[in-house]
Amino acid sequence: MGFHEVRFPAALSFGSVGGPERKTEIVALVNGYEERNTPWEHSRRHYDAGLGLRSLEDVEALVAFFEARRGQLHGFRWKDWSDWKSAGALAEITAFDQTLGAGDGKTTRFQLTKTYRSGAQSYVRPIRKPVEGTVRLAVDRDVKVPGQEFQVNHSTGEITFESAPPKGAVIHAGFEFDVPVRFDTDRILVSIASFQAGEVPDVPVVEVRI
Structure with missing residues (x-):
């Protein structure tokens, strides 16, 4: 295609x-x-x-x-x-809007996702087309520097860290998307x-x- x-x-x-x-x-x-x-x-x-x-x-x-x-x-x-964004309709985008997963000390690649919740149920949507220059990442409470500590594939929505997040560290993200x-x-x-x-x-x- x-x-x-x-x-x-x-x-x-x-x-x-x-x-x-x-x-x-x-x-x-x-x-x-x-x-x-x-x-x-x-x-x-x-x-x-x-x-x-x-x-x-x-x-x-x-x-x-x-x-x-x-x-x-x-x-x-x-x-x-x-x-069109990771945050709520009236909220500003932050690096802590969405949870992508947790580190295992080995994995360096993660997919951007957005979670939709209603009551006890939720749906996780893969985000394949983030808008260039809008992606923000944090590992636990540490906000990462784009281009230095992580790279973004804007064609697939895949994030690649320069070094694998430590085991148990929660990975957060904020972004605009198409x-x-x-x-x-x-x-x-x-x-x-x-x-x-x-x-x-x-x-x-x-x-x-x-």
């Missing part, structure tokens, strides 16, 4: 609508009970890029971006304005008259597995 490490114009994605999708298989039993299962470990997000268009210049930018990606052929980065997506259509239908009358084109975007 081709992937371009370029972000869809954030000003256009700001007005989009979208969110996570789950796949649940439900079997109704003869006694009225149900059996529920899912083949997906992780959710998949969908968006509509057309709703963020506000001007003819926006339409022009969308078409240029679509053509450069060759429609569905190449993936790209997407800023989900409802969920969603890896592609267009979910190979054509865009735009009518200038309709757009000026308030109608916007339907431009579906879907998350891709990295």
Whole structure:
């Protein structure tokens, strides 16, 4: 799969609508009970890029971006304005926002993740596309220096420490991130008259597995 490490114009994605999708298989039993299962470990997000268009210049930018990606052929980065950082919606990012795991004295590589909690349940989401220059790390209470004490692979979300965190040391992280997506259509239908009358084109975007 081709992937371009370029972000869809954030000003256009700001007005989009979208969110996570789950796949649940439900079997109704003869006694009225149900059996529920899912083949997906992780959710998949969908968006509509057309709703963020506000001007003819926006339409022009969308078409240029679509053509450069060759429609569905190449993936790209997407800023989900409802969920784009490790901290809460109104909180500042810190090096202690998320817990990535604990050191064992040997492992130097860790995956960035974000944990979603509700009551006693939680879901850990792998973060594959951190935004360059935003990742902060801490081992226990010691904040690490980027570029010297750790490196970030911004294409995979993998963190590499220069030296392995000691056994039992808790690894924390804070960051901004994008969603890896592609267009979910190979054509865009735009009518200038309709757009000026308030109608916007339907431009579906879907998350891709990295």
